Amino acid sequence: MNELVAADLLVALGNRQVLRRATLAVRQQRMTLLAGRNGAGKSTLLRAMIGACAVDRGLVLLEGQPLAVWLGRERARRVAFVPQSIDTPFEFTGREIVAMGRYPHHAAGEDLDASDLAAIERAITAVDAAAFVDRPVPTLSGGEQRRIAVARALATEAEFLLLDEPTANLDLEHALQLVTLLRRLANSGAGVLVASHDLNLFAPHCDEVALLHDGRVAVEGPPAVALAEANVRMVFGVASGAATGAFPRDFRL
Amino acid sequence: MIARRAGRWLTPLLALFAVLYLVLAREGPGVVAFGEWVVSWFGGAAIDPIDRFLFMNVRLPRLLVAAFGGASLALAGAVMQATFRNPLASPDLVGTAAGAALGGALAIVANMTELGVVAAPVASLVGALGTTALVFVLARSHGRFAVATLLLAGIALNTLVGAITSFVVTLSFENYTASSRVLFWLMGGLEARNWEHAAITAVGFALFAAMLVPRRRELDLLTLHDDTAHSLGVDAPRVRRWLVLCACGLTATTVSNTGGIAFVGLVVPHLARLLVGPSHRVLLPVSALLGALLLVASDLACSLAPPQMSLRLGVVTAFLGAPYFLFLLARCRRGEAL
Numbered sequence: 100m101n102e103l104v105a106a107d108l109l110v111a112l113g114n115r116q117v118l119r120r121a122t123l124a125v126r127q128q129r130m131t132l133l134a135g136r137n138g139a140g141k142s143t144l145l146r147a148m149i150g151a152c153a154v155d156r157g158l159v160l161l162e163g164q165p166l167a168v169w170l171g172r173e174r175a176r177r178v179a180f181v182p183q184s185i186d187t188p189f190e191f192t193g194r195e196i197v198a199m200g201r202y203p204h205h206a207a208g209e210d211l212d213a214s215d216l217a218a219i220e221r222a223i224t225a226v227d228a229a230a231f232v233d234r235p236v237p238t239l240s241g242g243e244q245r246r247i248a249v250a251r252a253l254a255t256e257a258e259f260l261l262l263d264e265p266t267a268n269l270d271l272e273h274a275l276q277l278v279t280l281l282r283r284l285a286n287s288g289a290g291v292l293v294a295s296h297d298l299n300l301f302a303p304h305c306d307e308v309a310l311l312h313d314g315r316v317a318v319e320g321p322p323a324v325a326l327a328e329a330n331v332r333m334v335f336g337v338a339s340g341a342a343t344g345a346f347p348r349d350f351r352l
Numbered sequence: 353m354i355a356r357r358a359g360r361w362l363t364p365l366l367a368l369f370a371v372l373y374l375v376l377a378r379e380g381p382g383v384v385a386f387g388e389w390v391v392s393w394f395g396g397a398a399i400d401p402i403d404r405f406l407f408m409n410v411r412l413p414r415l416l417v418a419a420f421g422g423a424s425l426a427l428a429g430a431v432m433q434a435t436f437r438n439p440l441a442s443p444d445l446v447g448t449a450a451g452a453a454l455g456g457a458l459a460i461v462a463n464m465t466e467l468g469v470v471a472a473p474v475a476s477l478v479g480a481l482g483t484t485a486l487v488f489v490l491a492r493s494h495g496r497f498a499v500a501t502l503l504l505a506g507i508a509l510n511t512l513v514g515a516i517t518s519f520v521v522t523l524s525f526e527n528y529t530a531s532s533r534v535l536f537w538l539m540g541g542l543e544a545r546n547w548e549h550a551a552i553t554a555v556g557f558a559l560f561a562a563m564l565v566p567r568r569r570e571l572d573l574l575t576l577h578d579d580t581a582h583s584l585g586v587d588a589p590r591v592r593r594w595l596v597l598c599a600c601g602l603t604a605t606t607v608s609n610t611g612g613i614a615f616v617g618l619v620v621p622h623l624a625r626l627l628v629g630p631s632h633r634v635l636l637p638v639s640a641l642l643g644a645l646l647l648v649a650s651d652l653a654c655s656l657a658p659p660q661m662s663l664r665l666g667v668v669t670a671f672l673g674a675p676y677f678l679f680l681l682a683r684c685r686r687g688e689a690l
Contacts (some may be wrong), residue, residue, distance in 0.1 A: 175585030182583075187575045188439050199573055203585035208566035240608035255584070302466040314413065 101162050103128050103178060103259045103290060105148050108230045109156035110140070111275045119314030120157075125259055125292045130285040132301045132322075133294040135311030136335060141294040142183075145261050148292070149180045161259075175203035179257035183264050185244050190235035193247040197222055197232065200254030211330065222253035225280055227273070241268035247278065259290045266297050280302050302326060362641040366419070369648045373415050374407075377655040389666070414542045418651045418665075420553040421542075421610045421645040422620075424602040426643025427561060429617030430624070430635055431599040434571045435592045436497040443603040443619035446502070447483040447509035449617070452600075453608035454517045455479025457534045459608075461524045469548045473556065474517035483509055484600050490531035540611040540666025542651055549609045556605025560598045564636065567595060571632040612666050615673020616643055622676070646672070 102250045103125040104254050107285050110118040117140040125131055125148070132297055146152040148159055159166040169177075185196060200222065201215040211219075226246040231239055233277050236247060245268055252260055260281070266274040274297075275302060282304045285291045302308055308325035310318040312334045331339040425443060432441040432448075444447040453680040458464075459475035490504040491497050517538070524531045536543075564571075570591045573581045578588045605615070650668040657663040 146579060149579070149581045149583045161680065171582075171585035171587050173585075175583060178583070180575060180583035182580050184577075186577045187578075189434075189575050189625065190632050191572070191575075195572070195629075195631055199569075199576070199584060203567055204574055205569075207569075207570070272521055 100349055101177075101290070102160070103276055103292075104160045105144060105150060105235055106160060107157040108144070108147055108154055110143055110147055110152060111155050111342050112143065112152075117313055117320070118147070121311070121315045122223050123148075123292075123309055123316050123319070123351055124195050125261075125290040127258055127288055128208070129306040130281055130291040130293070130304065131307045131309055132290060132298070133309050133311065134296065134298055134334075135149045139311040140314060141311055142263055144294070145180070145263050148261060149178055151180075172203040175255060175257070177257050178261065179252035179255040181248050181252045181262040181265055183267070185236055185248050185297055186235065187343075192235055192253060192317070193228060193232035193239065193243075193250075194219065194223070195217060196236055197228075197250045200251040210292040218256060222250040225253055226250045227276060242273060246273065246277075249280075253284075258288065259292070260284065261292045261296050264296070265293060266295060266300060269285065274300055298326065331349045353616065362638060366645045366648070368639055369645060370415060370419065373418075373648055373652050374411060377411055377414070377652055378612045380454075386494045387422065409546060410544075414651070415648065417542050417545045417552035417553045418647045418654060419615070420550075420557040421606040422616060422643035422645070422647025423640040424557045424606040424643070425613065425616040426554065426562070426620035426624070426639040426646075427557075427564065427636060428599040428606075429619075430601040430621035430632070430639040431564060431595050431602075432617070433621055434575050434632065435595045435599070436491075436502060437495050437575055438499055438502050439501045439622070440499055440618070441497070441502060442615075442621075443480075444601065444614050444617060445506045445510075446487050447506050447513060448480045448600055448603045449607055449614075450510045450513040451479035451481070451483025452476040453479070453538060453612055454483075454513050454520070454605045455604070456608045457517050457520050457538065460534050460537065460587045461527075461530050463522055463530070463621040469552060473552055473605050473608040476503075476608035478689070479513075480607070481599040483513055484596055488596070493622045501673055536625065537611040539664045540613045540669075541654070541664045542610060545609065552605055553609050556601060560601040560605070561640070563601075564595065568589065568632040568636055571595065571636075572630075575630070587659040588635075599633070610665070613647070614666055615677065616646060616669055620646060621678070646682060 104178045105121060105123045108118045109116065121144055123133070133144065135141055143152060147154050148157065152253040161169060161174065166174065172205065180198070194206050197219050198211060198215070201211055201218060206216065223229055226249050228243070228246050228250055231243050231254065232247070236244060239247065245265065247264070248267060265277060269277060278300060281291050281293065285306070293301055305322055306321045307320065309316045310325060310330060312318070318330045318332060331337065428448070429442040432443065432446060433439050436446070453477035455478050456472050459472040462470040464475060487502070487505045487509055491502040493501060521531050521534050524534070570586050573584055573586045574588060574592060581588045619634070620643045621639050624635055624642050626635045628638050646669070647665070650672070651665050653668055654663045654665050
C-alpha cells in the first residue's frame with residue numbers, strides 16, 4: 100500500500116516557524132481530515148506535501164522516495180492538489196481548466212487524445228459540473244469554481260488527493276456531494292487528505308483526523324478519539340459540551 | 353470551432369494585405385508599376401531596372417520585416433501576459449522593448465553595426481534581457497506579479513532606460529550621422545530595410561517561435577497560481593525563465609530592425625483572446641497572424657500617406673494602441689477583469 104508521508108517537517112516562512120516537527124501520513128484507501136486553528140499551518144503542510152514549498156528540515160516521501168527526486172510530471176500523476184481558488188486572470192472555460200489536469204500525462208508538445216477526453220468527462224460528471232463547464236471561469240460562482248478545481252484534480256487520476264478547504268463557498272447539497280465523492284474515491288483506493296474547518300461535515304466520513312497545533316500534528320486518530328473533548332479544548336480553545344456529545348459518530352444538521 | 357473559423361479568415365486576410373502591400377506601397381515619391389512587373393514575367397515589355405530593383409530590394413524585404421516583426425511582437429506579448437499572469441504585461445510596458453532599444457542605440461553609436469549584421473540584434477537582446485530581468489526581480493512579490501507592481505516597475509525602468517538612451521544619443525551629437533540614425537530608428541519605421549534585416553527578423557521569429565510552441569500547454573498552466581502549476585508537474589520558475597527568454601529574443605530581433613513600435617505586443621494578444629479564447633494552442637498562432645496583419649496594414653497606411661506627412665510606423669501603431677489601452681483601463685474601472 101502506497102503512502103505519502105510528511106516526516107518531521109520544519110518549515111519557516113520569513114521569521115516564523117510555521118511547522119515544527121510536523122509528521123503526517125496519507126495512506127491509500129483512507130480519508131484524513133486535517134484541522135487546526137487559522138494560521139496553524141494547514142495550507143503550508145499541504146504545500147509541503149506537494150513539494151510546492153521549501154522544507155527547512157525533514158522529508159516528504161512518496162512511495163518511499165523523497166519528493167524532490169521525482170520528476171514533476173511523475174509526481175503530478177500520483178499526487179493531485181485542489182487549491183483554495185482557481186485564480187487565473189484569463190477567461191478559460193471550466194472545461195479548459197479541467198483539461199489542464201491531463202497535462203502530466205503528456206510529454207511537452209503533445210496534444211490531448213481520446214483517453215484524456217474520457218478522463219475529463221468522468222471528472223466533470225463526478226462533480227456534477229456539466230451544466231456550467233463550458234462557461235468562462237470568472238463568470239462562475241465561488242462554489243462552481245471550487246467544483247471545477249476538484250474536477251481538474253480528479254482528471255489527473257492521481258492516487259493521492261490533497262484538498263485545501265474544498266467546501267468553502269459550497270452550498271450544503273454540493274458540500275455533501277463532495278464528501279460522498281471523496282469517500283467513494285478513498286473506498287476505491289485513493290488516499291485523500293482534506294484540510295478544512297468544517298469538522299461537522301467531514302469528521303463522520305473520515306478514517307482519521309489530524310489536528311495541527313503548535314507547528315506539529317498534536318493529535319491523530321479515528322474521529323471519535325481525536326476529537327475528544329480534551330483535544331478540542333487544547334487545539335481550538337473551545338469547550339465541546341453536550342451539543343457535540345454524539346457528534347463524532349453521526350452527522351447532525 | 354471558433355479557432356478554426358478565425359484561422360480560416362486570418363490567413364487569407366494576411367495574404368490579401370501582403371498582395372495589396374506589394375501592389376500599392378510606395379517607396380518615397382516613386383511608384384513601382386507592379387502590374388507591368390508581373391506582365392514582364394510572362395514575356396511582356398521589359399520593365400525599368402530601377403523599378404525592378406526597388407521592388408526586389410526595397411518593397412519585398414520591407415514587407416517581410418513588417419510581417420515577421422508584427423508576428424514576433426504579438427507572440428512576445430502573448431507569452432509575457434501568460435508568464436507574468438498579468439494581462440497588461442507586454443514588451444513595451446515591462447521595459448523589454450526599451451532595453452532592446454538601448455542595446456540597439458549603443459550598437460549604432462559605437463559603430464558596432466560595422467562588425468556585422470547580427471551586432472545590433474545581439475546588443476538589443478542583451479538590453480532586453482537585462483531590463484526584463486530587473487523587472488522580474490522588482491515586480492515579484494510572493495511568487496506573483498500584481499498589475500500595480502508590474503506597471504510601476506515597468507514605468508520606472510522605461511523612464512530610466514529611455515533617459516540612458518537619450519543620454520547616449522546626446523553624447524554622440526558631434527557624430528551627426530550616428531545620432532540622427534539613432535533618433536530616426538528609435539521612432540520606429542521600416543524605411544530602407546534590406547534582405548539582411550528581413551533575414552534577421554524572419555530567423556528570429558522562426559527560432560524563438562520554435563522554442564515556444566512546444567511549451568504551449570505550460571503557458572496555459574502558468575496563468576494559474578504557481579502552486580497549482582507545480583502540483584500539475586510544471587516547474588514554474590524554470591519554465592517562466594525559458595519563456596521570458598524567448599519573448600526577449602522575439603522582441604530584440606524585431607526592435608533592432610524596426611525601432612520602437614508601440615502597443616503591438618499589448619493589443620494583439622488581447623484581440624486574439626477575444627477572437628479565440630485564452631488557450632495558447634490556438635492563441636499563439638492567431639496572435640502571430642494578427643500581429644503580422646496589423647503591422648503590414650499599418651505600414652501600408654504609412655506608405656500611402658502623403659509623402660510630405662512622412663508618417664512613421666511607430667506613430668500609427670501608437671494611434672491604434674493607446675485608445676485600446678484606455679479602453680482596457682475603462683473596463684478595469686467598471687470592475688471587470690482585464
